[in-house]
Amino acid sequence: MGPTNINDPEYFHKVVDCQYACPAHTPVPEYIRFIAQKEYTKAYMINWESNVFPGILGRTCDRPCEPACRRGRVEEEPVAICRLKRVAADNKGAVKHLMPDIPKKKNGKKIALIGGGPASLTVARDLAPLGYEMDLYDEWSGGGGMMRTQIPAFRLPIEVLEEEVNYILDMGINTHFNHYVESMRDVLEKDYDAIFVGTGAPKGRNLNIPGREEGEANIHIGIKWLAGVAFEHIKSVGKKVIVLGGGNTAMDCCRTSKRIGGEQVTVVVRSPFKTMKASPWEIEDAMAEDIPILNNMPPKEFVVENGKLKGVIFSKVRAEYDENGKRSLIPTGEADEFIEADDVIIAIGQDNAFPWIERDLGLEFGKWDLPVLDQTTFQSTLPNVFFGGDSAFGPENVITAVAHGHQAAISMDLFLRGENTNNRPAPMTNLISQKMGIHEWMYDSPVVDDLRYKVPHQDKKISLKDRKVEVELGFDETLGFKEAQRCLNCDVQTVFNTSRCIECDACMDICPTSCITFTANGEEEELRQRLIAPALNTTQDLYISEKLPTSRVMVKDEDVCLHCGLCAERCPTAAWDMQQYFYNVTKASSGCLVKEE
16 A cells, blocks of 8 residues: 555545534534633634534534544443534624624625525525625525424524524525515526525425325324424314324424323334434433334324324334345234324425426426436536525435535535636645644543533423423533543544654554554555454545555554554654644635634
8 A cells, every 4th residue: 555645635534533424524623622621602613614503503413423423432422522512602702793794895796595494594604705695585484494493492492593593694695584486487587696495305295094184184294283383373282192203303293292282192103213213312302201102013094083083003014124134014913003193293204395496497307306416516407506405415404404505605606706616625724733842732632431421401390391491401511521521632633754763663552442553565455454453444544654664664543543642652753743633624705704803
């Protein structure tokens, strides 16, 4: 293998697993260090630069960063990255003065944003500082999209949502709320230079089994029902409620039902418990509120008598998997089960819906009625129309919508300046030594056992009485500090200088994870097998040095390195150095959006 090119900006980016796993590439260890220093405003603004909605995501993010966290190499639970984001949001000072100035004189280009969700708001946040005039259209009475309509207030208080949405709307965005766009042709005929579509996946899947039409009055589609509750069109539900589905929407529906009159609320899922799509913590919270979850029970019929819903008949199945892992649900032969219900809420998935986009405009649609897009630029087959969020590639989550918004904003800016939308700007990177003395560092490096701290919850007796009472109370400053200390600073990289190495093997001897090996070079597959600890995770790179005087090379398995710095402390010649790597995905706005305090 050839020596590793650590000057490639993506090399160390990939090593910072939490940041690399985040769709918006938030610099996680950087903001966690600021939390540990009680610099909450700085921590918040680092988040705001990347993920736009720190207070919202600190409560509702799907947390793709956490399974990637290196703390999981030491203990079972990763750092509570998501909840630390909330610590920054809850304890920040004034931030509006740190946000970018918006030019009073516009640049002459006008953009339509259709849909007021996280993708559209991210586009607005990134392009407003460049002088674009923007009109935002949304069918609801306020901004936020699915964050407003589908995330219950007991998970996301309305004041948190309003605060972070308004940071963007206050940037001079022209809002047109309570305005459902009925025709793309009409929008194209207006004087817009570009259009961004961020309308989400607004169509909840139905369930067409016997009794569906007859029981219509008491059978609801999950996302519509949640929106009805959010806008207080729906204020109560029957005492006996069945929620069909095993995703996060189902968890929100069952927990909301408990708060507006449901006394006997049951979740029924057609698949096994272990394959439920809901986030584990959402399932745990539902079960903590005494909501039973029944599995392997597909609904067979809605039972309606004299025009009134009585309940649902379920069949019994078991899951079987073939050699390729494909699942089949096989009837067990057990008798069907009838469960009584006053109301049934169907939460079995969402689909895209574009009834307002005419099909003769040159805007092509493909599989699942999704627009045909360039997956890098988010540009449609109609060059001045861009998509993002769930409306681009199907239902995902808030942080993915934010990431789409950033990339679409870059594309729109390039397009409107007459440049090639594939000429993407490079990320901003920096690599700085953390050494103060020969064995002293500017950050805490010891790796100690430290179990994840639990987030306090409101008492059930209080939270179940009012759907607007927030259930998770968040970490206070003390718990936030303790949890922040669990971070292993994986953005502080072990950088090797071949010319200084005397091949004493001291670093290899002291490494707690045996991630360093001095050996003869070879082909990657073979080399991975004969390291001190075989490097079996081929998705993470090996760090290979240039040839040493003995013709050996230094090989480090980046997958299991804990960034503890023991190699650098032990090295007698300073061949190893601990260098902090900062990676910031470039936005449409040139340079950093955040002002200095």
